[in-house]
Amino acid sequence: MGVGAWERTVLLAALFVVGLTWPARAADVAHAVVAGGCFWCVESDFDKVPGVLETVSGYAGGRTDNPTYKTHSADGHLEVVRIAYNPAVIGYRQLLDIFWRTVDVTDDGGQFCDRGNSYRTAVFVASEEERAIAEASRAAAQGSLGHDIKTRILNAAPFWPAEDYHQDYYQKNPIRYNFYRYACGRDSRIEEVWGDQAHTGLTG
Numbered sequence: 001m002g003v004g005a006w007e008r009t010v011l012l013a014a015l016f017v018v019g020l021t022w023p024a025r026a027a028d029v030a031h032a033v034v035a036g037g038c039f040w041c042v043e044s045d046f047d048k049v050p051g052v053l054e055t056v057s058g059y060a061g062g063r064t065d066n067p068t069y070k071t072h073s074a075d076g077h078l079e080v081v082r083i084a085y086n087p088a089v090i091g092y093r094q095l096l097d098i099f100w101r102t103v104d105v106t107d108d109g110g111q112f113c114d115r116g117n118s119y120r121t122a123v124f125v126a127s128e129e130e131r132a133i134a135e136a137s138r139a140a141a142q143g144s145l146g147h148d149i150k151t152r153i154l155n156a157a158p159f160w161p162a163e164d165y166h167q168d169y170y171q172k173n174p175i176r177y178n179f180y181r182y183a184c185g186r187d188s189r190i191e192e193v194w195g196d197q198a199h200t201g202l203t204g
């Protein structure tokens with residue numbers, strides 16, 4: 001076999017492998033959108049979950065398009081995080097089982113020191129299947145907690161990414177972020193609500 005034939009064989013083999021693996025890669029990304037108060041904190045938490053590929057802070061659930069940090073609250077939007085994950089590693093139900101235990105599910109007026117609608121907790125579902133999973137997960141968490149869970153399950157709404165300076169804020173500004181999280185009482189309240197179950201599923 002000459003050099004040219006060998007190169008063609010290698011190229012065809014490479015194209016065959018790409019053809020087999022590319023659809024699998026595309027299928028290995030799913031998304032969930034949750035509201036858990038300050039989106040900096042939700043990003044920080046879910047970046048510690050195995051199988052999560054990316055977290056993006058943003059706004060959802062309001063009355064207007066293209067909300068900003070200055071306008072989202074008045075427009076009815078919640079602070080949310082869109083979570084990209086590999087369903088071969090972690091399922092939607094597992095993500096939600098973790099989510100409940102990273103927020104104060106008993107508080108419907110905001111989260112910790114952040115008050116008002118924009119900081120209320122919610123799960124945005126994109127299908128009836130996701131709604132059924134979310135409702136089952138919430139019911140199980142409520143049974144485990146022994147108290148009513150106030151977090152709402154809402155139909156999917158347009159997701160609007162937040163400004164660049166909000167993305168990965170906990171990494172870009174670790175001193176300010178850690179001070180804010182501590183001063184706001186987020187972790188102490190979650191531990192008060194959930195006890196040994198607090199932050200279950202997070203690593204690091």
